[in-house]
Amino acid sequence: MYQDIRVINEMVQAESRFVEHLKTEIAKVIVGQDAMIDRLLIGLLSNGHILLEGVPGLAKTLTVKTLSDCIRVNFQRIQFTPDLLPADLIGTMIYHQKDGTFIPKKGPIFTNIVLADEINRAPAKVQSGLLEAMQERQVTIGETTYKLDEPFLVLATQNPIEQEGTYPLPEAQVDRFMLKIKISYPTRQEELQITDRMATGGQIAVNQIITPDDILKARSVVEQVYIDEKIKEYIVDIVFATREPQNYNLPDLAPMIEYGASPRASIYLHKAARAHAFLRRRGYVTPEDVKAIGLDILRHRVILSYEAEAEERTSEDIIKHIFDTIEVP
Structure with a gap:
């Protein structure tokens, strides 16, 4: 037993080296919010979706975007609105006039990391379109089911204070989120750093330091x-x-x-x-x-x-x- 734990420890030490590099890259853009970044990495390593809740302006969207920029993955940001349709999310069948057939047009859900911004602004029909993707990692368009690429992660945000024009998420969908993270305000010192960093208006570039294969390899170690x-x-x-x-x-x-x-x-x-x-x-x-x-x-x-x-x-x-x-x- 102790021998096995020692071997697992060595594997973890080797495979977790990227974590500090990843946090360093994210810290170029994001000040503080260590707990949120840790939870995003836990979701990534555990293949679990995450719901981020916090008032506007706490860098929820920016943190998710920065994380995806540090990984060589496809990223899609979907702004959820009351007039969004399921087809806008998962795609639809398009009639091909030349040969009289229908061909699938895949929606933005076909990516690695999906940022569902203000997820509670879309009606139940759209939320139901997410359920299959979140649980089975697949999407059905017409009569055909398509597997989603790994890793596939839904990172959703919602605003807890503004309820006008929002729809409560179904319990079945909320339960599919591995973590619900409540984002708090930065400290006074962190806010000073944020002001210094962001007031210049220049875009801060981050390096892509890991690949999807690195994530899948790390997941296999986490399981052990x-x-x-x-x-x-x-x-x-x-x-x-x-x-x-x-x-x-x-x-x-x-x-x-x-x-x-x-x-x-x-x-x-x-x-x-x-x-x-x-x-x-x-x-x-x-x-x-x-x-x-x-x-x-x-x-x-x-x-x-x-x-x-x-x-x-x-x-x-x-x-x-x-x-x-x-x-x-």
Whole structure:
């Protein structure tokens, strides 16, 4: 066992060298936001989609664009609007008049990294067009199904404060996002740096330092990161505590939770904990890895009751309480 962990450690050390170079390139453009950049890399390494939530002007779009510029991948930014149609996203069949046949015209979803900007501004029909692509990594146009290239990642943004002209995302779609990241304001010192860097108006160039093959190779190493049986049980206990809090010494939470986290939460906690360990250049998962990413994986999966809303409790309060109560292995 120890021999295996030592081998995995060496593999992680070798394959994670690009992480610091990638962060250095991103830091040429983005000031601070280390937590957001870490989570974007976790999504990239775990093959999981990410929902970014924050007020306008916090560099959500710029960070995603900068990340894609550092990787030799195809990138598409799609501005979601109320008049967007599913065909604008996935494509459609075009009639070819010369020979009387229909040929597929693929939409912007056929790329590696999709930035779905202000995703909650598009109606349900468009959101449903994303579901197949996000879960099955394929798109159906007419009667033909097309596989999407790997890596394929949907990075979506939404504004939490402006609700006019927006549509709430269906729960089935929200659950397909591995992480929901809440973006906070920069510190005073960071804002001074942002002003100095961006006030000149010049465009800052970044270098492409990794390829899709590098990402796929890193993913194969992440999948081998060692996770102990006790930590697997710890992950399942956390998820089950959102469904059956009374069985985990949390009877006060039972009236607060309408629906607990789905099995996807257990799967994603498992995957993201491995990716977090990889970013820390470790070949094994610790409980701290689970705690570090737990809030981002669970906050959009725990549905609160009216009682919780009346008491002004948030899903984050509930999740923090669960992490504080469940015994750490």
